[in-house]
Amino acid sequence: MKRMTGIEVRHSLANASASEAANMVLPSNFVELDWENLDYLGWRDSHSPHLGYIIQWQGDRAVGIVVREADGPLSRRRMMMCQLCRATHTEHGVSLFSAKRTGEAGENGNTVGTYICANLGCSTNIRVDVPHASYYRDPQGLLAEKVSGLEARVTGFMNDVCRS
Numbered sequence: 001m002k003r004m005t006g007i008e009v010r011h012s013l014a015n016a017s018a019s020e021a022a023n024m025v026l027p028s029n030f031v032e033l034d035w036e037n038l039d040y041l042g043w044r045d046s047h048s049p050h051l052g053y054i055i056q057w058q059g060d061r062a063v064g065i066v067v068r069e070a071d072g073p074l075s076r077r078r079m080m081m082c083q084l085c086r087a088t089h090t091e092h093g094v095s096l097f098s099a100k101r102t103g104e105a106g107e108n109g110n111t112v113g114t115y116i117c118a119n120l121g122c123s124t125n126i127r128v129d130v131p132h133a134s135y136y137r138d139p140q141g142l143l144a145e146k147v148s149g150l151e152a153r154v155t156g157f158m159n160d161v162c163r164s
């Protein structure tokens with residue numbers, strides 16, 4: 001994805017209160033992020049570990065949402081599937097995250113929940129989680145498919161949150 005500035009990231013949050021947006025802590029490695037290998041920007045807040053952020057380009061606009069981890073990582077013995085990148089794994093864990101809807105719905109306590117890689121690192125996970133990549137005739141094509149699927153599902157989730 002195209003690089004974002006810190007200001008773009010801070011101004012992207014569609015479902016955050018003014019204080020939530022002001023308190024957002026950028027990823028510690030923000031200046032050295034490998035944007036080329038990111039499909040969305042996702043990270044956990046180091047000061048408020050139950051919070052995370054998912055930011056994506058929608059056209060020329062950076063659009064982001066704040067998500068809240070519901071109950072901590074789920075059982076690591078069970079294989080869980082991330083609903084955004086479809087990676088199934090136990091190593092990093094999958095968590096249930098909820099996002100407050102924008103507008104009046106959100107003020108009424110309306111949220112959207114989904115299972116996502118606990119570290120919000122789907123972009124990395126789809127790049128390392130290619131089992132037996134050499135077995136596939138077209139590993140690059142397989143990755144491209146995963147990337148476009150991930151981007152589409154992130155957009156779908158954000159649209160759900162931002163639908164007023």
Ligand SMILES: [Zn+2]
Nearest residue numbers: 082085117122
């Ligand atoms: Zn994922």
